[in-house]
Amino acid sequence: MANEGDGASAVPSVPNFTRDEELHALRQMLLIRRFEEKAGQLYGMGVVAGFCHLYIGQEAVVVGAKMAAREGDEFTTSYRDHGHMLASGMDPRGVMAELAGKRGGYSKGKGGSMHMFSREKNFFGGHGIVGAPAPIGAGIALANAYRGDGKASLTFFGEGAANQGQVYETFNMAALWKLPVLFIVENNHYAMGTSLTRAAAQTDFAMRGAAFGIPGHQVDGMDVRAVRAATAEALEWCRSGKGPYLLEAQTYRYRGHSMSDPAKYRSKEEVQKMREEHDPIEQVRLRLLADGVNEDELKKIDANVRKIVADAADFAMGDKEPDPSELYTDVLA
Amino acid sequence: MTINVLMPALSPTMEQGKLAKWLKSEGDAVKAGDVIAEIETDKATMEVEAVDEGVLARILVPGGTENVAVNTPIAVIAGEGEDASAIEAPPATKAPTPPSAPQDEAGEAPKARREAAIEAAAPAPKPATVAAPPAVSAAPEVPAGTTMIPMTMREALRDAMAEEMRRDPSVFIMGEEVGEYQGAYKVTQGLLQEFGPMRVRDTPITEYGFAGVGVGAAFAGLRPIVEFMTFNFSMQAIDHIVNSAAKTLYMSGGQIHCPIVFRGPNGAAARVGAQHSQDYGAWYSQVPGLIVVSPSNASDAKGLLKAAIRNDNPVVFLENEILYGKTSEVPALEDFVLPIGKARIARPGTDVTLVSFSIGMTYALGAAEALAKDGIEAEVIDLRTLRPMDTQTLVESVKKTGRCVAIEEGWPQCGIASEVAARLHQEAFDYLDAPIARVTGKDVPMPYAANLEKLALPSVAEVVAAAKAVLYRA
Numbered sequence: 033m034a035n036e037g038d039g040a041s042a043v044p045s046v047p048n049f050t051r052d053e054e055l056h057a058l059r060q061m062l063l064i065r066r067f068e069e070k071a072g073q074l075y076g077m078g079v080v081a082g083f084c085h086l087y088i089g090q091e092a093v094v095v096g097a098k099m100a101a102r103e104g105d106e107f108t109t110s111y112r113d114h115g116h117m118l119a120s121g122m123d124p125r126g127v128m129a130e131l132a133g134k135r136g137g138y139s140k141g142k143g144g145s146m147h148m149f150s151r152e153k154n155f156f157g158g159h160g161i162v163g164a165p166a167p168i169g170a171g172i173a174l175a176n177a178y179r180g181d182g183k184a185s186l187t188f189f190g191e192g193a194a195n196q197g198q199v200y201e202t203f204n205m206a207a208l209w210k211l212p213v214l215f216i217v218e219n220n221h222y223a224m225g226t227s228l229t230r231a232a233a234q235t236d237f238a239m240r241g242a243a244f245g246i247p248g249h250q251v252d253g254m255d256v257r258a259v260r261a262a263t264a265e266a267l268e269w270c271r272s273g274k275g276p277y278l279l280e281a282q283t284y285r286y287r288g289h290s291m292s293d294p295a296k297y298r299s300k301e302e303v304q305k306m307r308e309e310h311d312p313i314e315q316v317r318l319r320l321l322a323d324g325v326n327e328d329e330l331k332k333i334d335a336n337v338r339k340i341v342a343d344a345a346d347f348a349m350g351d352k353e354p355d356p357s358e359l360y361t362d363v364l365a
Numbered sequence: 366m367t368i369n370v371l372m373p374a375l376s377p378t379m380e381q382g383k384l385a386k387w388l389k390s391e392g393d394a395v396k397a398g399d400v401i402a403e404i405e406t407d408k409a410t411m412e413v414e415a416v417d418e419g420v421l422a423r424i425l426v427p428g429g430t431e432n433v434a435v436n437t438p439i440a441v442i443a444g445e446g447e448d449a450s451a452i453e454a455p456p457a458t459k460a461p462t463p464p465s466a467p468q469d470e471a472g473e474a475p476k477a478r479r480e481a482a483i484e485a486a487a488p489a490p491k492p493a494t495v496a497a498p499p500a501v502s503a504a505p506e507v508p509a510g511t512t513m514i515p516m517t518m519r520e521a522l523r524d525a526m527a528e529e530m531r532r533d534p535s536v537f538i539m540g541e542e543v544g545e546y547q548g549a550y551k552v553t554q555g556l557l558q559e560f561g562p563m564r565v566r567d568t569p570i571t572e573y574g575f576a577g578v579g580v581g582a583a584f585a586g587l588r589p590i591v592e593f594m595t596f597n598f599s600m601q602a603i604d605h606i607v608n609s610a611a612k613t614l615y616m617s618g619g620q621i622h623c624p625i626v627f628r629g630p631n632g633a634a635a636r637v638g639a640q641h642s643q644d645y646g647a648w649y650s651q652v653p654g655l656i657v658v659s660p661s662n663a664s665d666a667k668g669l670l671k672a673a674i675r676n677d678n679p680v681v682f683l684e685n686e687i688l689y690g691k692t693s694e695v696p697a698l699e700d701f702v703l704p705i706g707k708a709r710i711a712r713p714g715t716d717v718t719l720v721s722f723s724i725g726m727t728y729a730l731g732a733a734e735a736l737a738k739d740g741i742e743a744e745v746i747d748l749r750t751l752r753p754m755d756t757q758t759l760v761e762s763v764k765k766t767g768r769c770v771a772i773e774e775g776w777p778q779c780g781i782a783s784e785v786a787a788r789l790h791q792e793a794f795d796y797l798d799a800p801i802a803r804v805t806g807k808d809v810p811m812p813y814a815a816n817l818e819k820l821a822l823p824s825v826a827e828v829v830a831a832a833k834a835v836l837y838r839a
Contacts, residue, residue, distance in 0.1 A: 106585070108581070137618070138617075138618060138620075139616055139617050139618035139620075140618035140619070141618075142615055142616060142618055143615075143616040143617060143618065147613075147616035147617070148617070149613070149616075149617035149620050149621045150620070151620050151621065156581075156584055156585075156621070157613070157616075157617070157621070158616075159609070160608070161604060161608050161609075164577065164604070164605070164608065164609060166577070167573075167574050167575070167576070167577025167578045167580070167581060167605070168577055168578075168580055168581035168584065168605075168609060169581060170577075170578050170581060171577060171578035171579060171580055171581020171582040171583070171584070171585065172581045172582070172584060172585040173581075174578055174581065174582045174587075175581070175582045175585035175586060175587045176585070178537070178563060178582070178587060185581075197573065198573045198574050198577060201569075201571040201573055201574025201575075201577075202574050202577065202578065204569055204571065204574070205568065205569060205571065205574055205575065205578060208569070209566075361619065362614050362615045362617075362618060362619040363614070363615055363653050363654055364614070364654065364656070364678050365614060365619075365622050365624075365676075365677035365678050
């Protein structure tokens, strides 16, 4: 399905993972999946509130990208951010506690689902304004270029955000200044309830940087191997001083836009078909089984992940709300 | 038919400039479009073109003359068949003043043809609608006996940035025309030459985008100074200023700092109409997580800009185009940094407190002088920082005077003056002998017509009247 944008060389079609890589990808994607399922449950229980956007179905995008990134590369994304935080190595307890608005959360309970950060893990949010990650991620890349530290900034936003003006302002500057930034458009086909064909005149998002000379590439975002390979090639481009690169990861979210979205704008059959035929986790699982890995071993991985997630949920529920004195802290440095 | 060539105005606020040199001599034939002379303002060099053809009969203002008033005849062009040598000089509408000490002209001032320069160019002098600001008293933070150097606010701002860029390699400036053009208002003059293009970064005209890029760079540990050509254009970027810069420290539980300065001219200039004449003091000062500074003179501008660059928070630094060219005394200290959040008593007094900031101080100090002639001693307070606002200094003053007039060029509803009034009602109610009065910009979009613009802005007379009203004096 690779559809060339401007100037990029072809990415080899779905290079294989080693068994260890497959197991790593499975573990990471399962962690995100189970975490999100739990978050959804806790939302139903009233533990998690407000806006909560689940990443279920899109796991291969951030996991594949992370596998291609180097230690120190920065990640920035929008409000559908739990997966990016877990992939960045942030503690599930801290993430879940933040969802619950508790003091042990990454933002001490003051950020919520959409606003979490980790300096330590180079995760720069968690931004609630559609399109905002683009210039922020490019600004982080500007800092990398300024210091000449060889780091690249991976900047994620959805195909809905790709229609925002600030994204194109950013493309222009990033290309003009040859910033080491990789823009990853997570095309899950629906901007809230509006399908991309109803919102976009150009639905090939890999082409969206062409006017600025930014090479683009479409990749199967349900296949973690394809994402990693495309990301690796793109990052090499960014790091070599050639400037930004644009990846469109074609993916799909199984849940509504947020917890309050019944997703009536698409058929149950459509969702079911994606789940059955393209599920990113099931693809890895089947490959591992075909490779001779014992089903029990895979079940053990799932059980471990469930334990981590259950622990995170317990921690979040048992943790205290922030002290009232926290109301006025962290307003100014 | 002879044609008088007049000293042209190069921008809406230009009153005078230097006739740098003549490119044609008396007796030369000229045709329309020929460049006949070069003139300089404190921000740019421009070419004067002949508008008709003929012979350059007389040069009335020699090359090198400073402070030539706009509309002064500078040459005479004789038409076809006229005896150029017989032409008399027309009476000058305003005699050019003799050459004086050089202003802050660019060593390599960008040349631009006049047409291209009209929009962006905007040099210092204030039109006659506002009186020259009376001398301000030095900031209390300046040690007694410090040598003071007269300097324009423009130079003070540039020096502040240059000093901080020398001190800290993570400080850089980005914005439209900050580099090669040397600053649309010449505030960044010379910085590109000293610090190079990585640290003095020209941006496309893309406020929303480059404000966001600046915020990202600040998150990643740099200290960007983001210049808006004017704050009017920051409305395109206000999402990143408020949502990304101001809120992220809080949203990250104290993890992600955003040490960034958004600076540029704010408020009305002169005759630039409604979309280019807005005061954003009240807008930004409403936002928790921002610091908002708005100085009225060169010394405060320098000390506060240095403090803003060193501050770990996002700072909105509101300058004023009309004040850029005003000269005041700046302490000759190696590292002059002023505290953010401290107001300054610009003039002590006992009868009524006048509170303002930025160009509003012009009205406040002018009124204080006028009131003194009637035996009324006004205490004038320059807020300097709008957020956090120095309530303490206001309260102390009102305890003494019992009366207060708050003055600003911004609109009346939910303005800085409203905030001053609210705070004093809450914290000094028992000391007030009269309701607090406000003198603000009028509740209208800024009109273009000179008379209407004057009416839309506050005036010294309005401040005097308000002060007398709260004193119950006619």
